[in-house]
Amino acid sequence: MTETKARIAILGASGYTGAELVRLLARHPRVSIVALTADRKAGQSMAEVFPQFAPLTLPPLVTIDEVDWTGVDLAFCALPHGTTQQVIKRTLDANPQLKIVDLSADFRLRDPGAYEEWYGHAHQALELQQEAVYGIVELYREDVRKARLVANPGCYTTTAILPVVPLIEAGAIDPSVIVVDAKSGVTGAGRSAKESLLYTEVTDGMHAYGVGSHRHTAELDQEYSKAAGRSVVPSFTPHLIPMSRGIYATIYVNTAPGVDAAGVHRVLADFYASEAFVHVLPLGQVPQSRFVKGSNMCFIGVAKDRVPGRVIVISTTDNLVKGASGQAVQNMNVMLSYPETLGLEQIALFP
Amino acid sequence: MTETKARIAILGASGYTGAELVRLLARHPRVSIVALTADRKAGQSMAEVFPQFAPLTLPPLVTIDEVDWTGVDLAFCALPHGTTQQVIKRTLDANPQLKIVDLSADFRLRDPGAYEEWYGHAHQALELQQEAVYGIVELYREDVRKARLVANPGCYTTTAILPVVPLIEAGAIDPSVIVVDAKSGVTGAGRSAKESLLYTEVTDGMHAYGVGSHRHTAELDQEYSKAAGRSVVPSFTPHLIPMSRGIYATIYVNTAPGVDAAGVHRVLADFYASEAFVHVLPLGQVPQSRFVKGSNMCFIGVAKDRVPGRVIVISTTDNLVKGASGQAVQNMNVMLSYPETLGLEQIALFP
Amino acid sequence: MTETKARIAILGASGYTGAELVRLLARHPRVSIVALTADRKAGQSMAEVFPQFAPLTLPPLVTIDEVDWTGVDLAFCALPHGTTQQVIKRTLDANPQLKIVDLSADFRLRDPGAYEEWYGHAHQALELQQEAVYGIVELYREDVRKARLVANPGCYTTTAILPVVPLIEAGAIDPSVIVVDAKSGVTGAGRSAKESLLYTEVTDGMHAYGVGSHRHTAELDQEYSKAAGRSVVPSFTPHLIPMSRGIYATIYVNTAPGVDAAGVHRVLADFYASEAFVHVLPLGQVPQSRFVKGSNMCFIGVAKDRVPGRVIVISTTDNLVKGASGQAVQNMNVMLSYPETLGLEQIALFP
Amino acid sequence: MTETKARIAILGASGYTGAELVRLLARHPRVSIVALTADRKAGQSMAEVFPQFAPLTLPPLVTIDEVDWTGVDLAFCALPHGTTQQVIKRTLDANPQLKIVDLSADFRLRDPGAYEEWYGHAHQALELQQEAVYGIVELYREDVRKARLVANPGCYTTTAILPVVPLIEAGAIDPSVIVVDAKSGVTGAGRSAKESLLYTEVTDGMHAYGVGSHRHTAELDQEYSKAAGRSVVPSFTPHLIPMSRGIYATIYVNTAPGVDAAGVHRVLADFYASEAFVHVLPLGQVPQSRFVKGSNMCFIGVAKDRVPGRVIVISTTDNLVKGASGQAVQNMNVMLSYPETLGLEQIALFP
Structure with missing residues (x-):
């Protein structure tokens, strides 16, 4: 039956992650895109919103309410935080057989209290929140396989979790001192028209933002703490860099007694040896963001610091x-x- | 026999066009890369030269002389102008069954005199020059099908030939007045370490170069003149733009009597209706270079000018x-x- | 009396041209900034809107109605097109001794009919429109000296007028065939939050816009026609380039009989020999936009084309x-x- | 006597720091540039090397040996590391009354052993090394006033010393745990033609380099240790960012007992209250690199971290x-x- 194609809907196709889903899925051999939604641009064609798709044949943009769910196998949900949980609840209630990959933050935090603390309101779909699987395949492959609802992690967190969680789990580092200095390309902020995201405000310069308060921190807390078996509170500082795509995380860790940079490197190299999408560079080499641009890869490098007992992990x-x-x-x-x-x-x- | 894979060599794999060939061919289902050459970087792995290929298994970089041509079906030649003709002559003499796609300028001009005029020396492989097919598939598909040696056109010329040659052939424009104002991304200049190509010399600004003297002009002369059946001498001004990839040609043409912008548009839309890689936008829409970045597409737009009898074609x-x-x-x-x-x-x- | 300082107001200080006025005037030795307006940001400090001014002492942002005009010598008006004419009319009626430099397009066109055609409504201050002087000092110095109201020209037009008007006036070129292929940095579009101006929509690519319809064309028509003594209709195509600042105009002109590139160059070099802000490069050299960035200079280059009788002027x-x-x-x-x-x-x- | 102008020579005028000296000094009211050297470009005009200076009258580029030192008051030395010390020794031996500001790293380290360790060879002008004053005016103003030879600090170090040394001196932070995550624009690498600095290698992406081994670290060690009165070894990781200018240092410090972010902020605000070139933003505000571009300002921000006892200082x-x-x-x-x-x-x- 290798010839069957899954029928796919994309909710929120007019944003950058929506467009990226179309870019990937339009060439996926086992998938057929049957619905595209974009509430504010409903009635337009995808080519009007993203002209690079002009040569393709794609469904028109419709509102979510206009989607005919009959026969849809899986939906990607690329909608804003906050409203997503209700959309998904409603959609799953009406179509319980549907599988969903949600790209918003709504189902990433397992703890309702943490959700409420970081997002400022009680979660509206608590049962689904408990059901949702955190979608880093390399860490939760078996759970994802069985999942109906997957919470796709954030970009910062994916980049900062992949290189750190195996180190915590292996006891190679001291989880109480982790500094994640993270840098992001501008697509991370989406396609909404804000003065602060104008070309003229972003090019040829850089700045930190959300220092000590970025919501992705909650995901780091959750996954680092889970790996450590106790509460872990990392420093996390995001910066906006004049590049379209790319997250670059420079992570300062203190090693456990007896572990040096080579030991840290070995843990990561072993952990990811058979993974297709995580590549650990030779010890001492640092990655460049441009070497993963447009690909599904995570590149990780490990370098020793001058400061004894400190190692720098770059992802x-x-x-x-x-x-x-x-x-x-x-x-x-x-x-x-x-x-x-x-x-x-x-x-x-x-x- | 759809499962057979052609065995491919890439000469000059350490430049940007070489890397781009690897990017495309490593995922091509009917191709196997069996040799990669880079004279100055022989002995290194492709991953050392372009780390994005680190996760792949590729042949090591060798010198051209080290290539074992046994069983090689086709070679891409991405070597510098001038030396290429001798390399290809020698290689074809020794391996006459080999097919070659040459990305240099060495075999693009059919007229030995034009070659000598623009390149400053006599051609060293005149017979091959005559044999070579100019490789714009949309215009020379049948010749390419039978060719042993294809001269892959330049980037400026591909972009300026596709929208203009059908117009000349259809008699829709006056070939005696064509202004091609062309803008290029920086990869067009290759990977050689020159002060003028440093980030700091190229970013956040722009300039024209080679005004009235750029060698790609010779290809335009050749193909425009062939289409017109008489000598055509366009204006051609290249500019360097702070972007990695992209050619953007704004072409000012005077229409033939009785032809307007809609007529120009119709000629192009009809000509490319069944082509996979040329997309003609609706009349009045202009393309953006970013909508073709990374793809094999040419996007063409047609707009009427305020000046009566003048049409602007953008490619x-x-x-x-x-x-x-x-x-x-x-x-x-x-x-x-x-x-x-x-x-x-x-x-x-x-x- | 060299120590007296003129008292200056800037209307519309929260946009880019407003900020640029502050940058220049805050260090001007004969000027004192006494009022800054920004209707939507009234109540904020200039440092909140543009933090680079944080170390300076500047008046707070107020609404236009809050300005105390007593003793104000001159106002710069950097307000949106359309509303400006009424603001200036009202302000001059109340303060007839005031001098104004208006950076909007409202007073640039002398012909009420042309204004109405390009802007879609009748001019609301016809007498002032007739009084206003077109503020290219190099061409209208004496008029500017006596003016109460100066209409500061557009960026595209300044760049395309300076190198062409002297050539038309000298009879060195045929005014009936002028192609202005112009490229602009993104600040030209101002600071308003539009999707099309986001970093992610503008970086690493380029595109034409307003083909055959950009309003700056009206200024070119006016000034070229005035120089020629008859109606001149140039082609004008603006492009958006991923750079913050800079206009780069590649201008294709046909020379008058007996005039070659050297003759064109001589006209311009002579015309601007004693001007501080226009620099004509040696014949054959082309300027780069980055060599004028942040300065008040216009750099002009002249190069001969391959096409007989055509010369390329770059500004x-x-x-x-x-x-x-x-x-x-x-x-x-x-x-x-x-x-x-x-x-x-x-x-x-x-x- | 305010009208006298000092006579100035610039050694190494063809690099970026040389050009920047010309940009600043050509408009300095108390200075006359009398000599410009550039060994490899001797014989050219400054306008050939940097066309933005074409409208100015400047001395021609000569070799260092061609400089007539008669009457020269002060020389700026913008030559490569390593050779500078001999050039300066020779020049000062012949012209002992000359004052020199050296922009290379040759005289920044006071400890000959540290110099040898970081630069791989013994210092060739030990007496001058001892004489030289480390030229951060805000910290060493009185020494600079009396100095004959000033060692101008590195860009990374200036940016990382200004916000940290006052904190160490005040006992507000624990000097044993300092992480300096630093990001640099590309001009920091100079104008030499290297593949790794090509536009195409640097744009639209980022990477760390010199992890744990960048030579500017030695200056941080020296100044931090001097402030602490004991050996301090910070973590320092430089990154290359696609921007022309700018250093952006995100510095993670642990506060001393009883000190919080407000206390850290107060120390810095007080220390720099009367300095013209250091601006401390209100507590919680973070600077952007673009708000100092082209100016001599250092902007500093202080933000509290989520991690108790940790503060983030950005400079x-x-x-x-x-x-x-x-x-x-x-x-x-x-x-x-x-x-x-x-x-x-x-x-x-x-x-």
């Missing part, structure tokens, strides 16, 4: 691919029992 | 794909009787 | 300085009988 | 101005008893 992804839509497709592949790399083979576009 | 390609390596793979597909779009389905990476 | 300015606020200060200097270069001596910021 | 400068040539002019002003801000009043060029 980079494309925030729209492994940090969002590519990882979502990877989750879909696992959920549908497809080969995990299907449709995700593209190599980085460099230069 | 854009990715100089490394449709302007170089993608077009080379398209030529290869035709030469090997593969489906023309095989391995070239990638959609533009935007944003 | 570049910083759209926020010589294309807007710098030229406005230059106008002010002339209006106030200050040395013309006062406060405008800054050299381009390159790299 | 940014323009690496070519306060990080190099502007600071050099500031040193010159102090050495010549000029007002410290003379010629350095330019406000940042934003946007």
